[in-house]
Amino acid sequence: MNADQVAAAEAREALRLALISLADRDGKTPCAHDDRFTAEALEVLQSAAQECSRCPIQAECGEAGAGETWGVWAGRVVGGRQKTGRKGKTA
Ligand code: SF4
Numbered sequence: 545m546n547a548d549q550v551a552a553a554e555a556r557e558a559l560r561l562a563l564i565s566l567a568d569r570d571g572k573t574p575c576a577h578d579d580r581f582t583a584e585a586l587e588v589l590q591s592a593a594q595e596c597s598r599c600p601i602q603a604e605c606g607e608a609g610a611g612e613t614w615g616v617w618a619g620r621v622v623g624g625r626q627k628t629g630r631k632g633k634t635a
Contacts, residue, residue: 548611552608552610552611555604555607555608555610556608558604558607558608559601559604559605559607559608562601562604563601566600566601571600573599573600573601573605574595574596574598574599575592575595575596575599575616578592578595580592581615581616582614582615582616583624584624584625585624585625585627586621586624586625586626586627587624587627588624589615589616589621589623589624590621590624592616593616593619593620593621594619596616596618596619597619599618602618602619603618605617605618606618606619606620609622
């Protein structure tokens with residue numbers, strides 16, 4: 545495991561511990577049970593990301609999500625697909 549991998553593993557562990565600590569205090573993150581945070585559509589991800597500003601573990605999430613390729617991480621949108629126009633059926 546190289547230094548970057550070690551740092552990523554430590555960040556994920558810190559996030560896991562922060563989530564446990566939050567749950568012990570009967571708290572939860574805005575993204576809990578909210579599929580918008582892992583949606584396909586870019587505009588849905590962007591909408592969800594606005595909720596992160598009120599998250600108590602935003603710092604840990606941001607560190608853990610540094611190398612991720614999809615979803616919302618501490619208000620940062622990664623990935624997401626732009627909607628393309630759909631043509632109606634022709635008879
Ligand atoms: S900061 Fe991270 S853990 Fe908090 S709501 Fe946003 S995506 Fe979820």
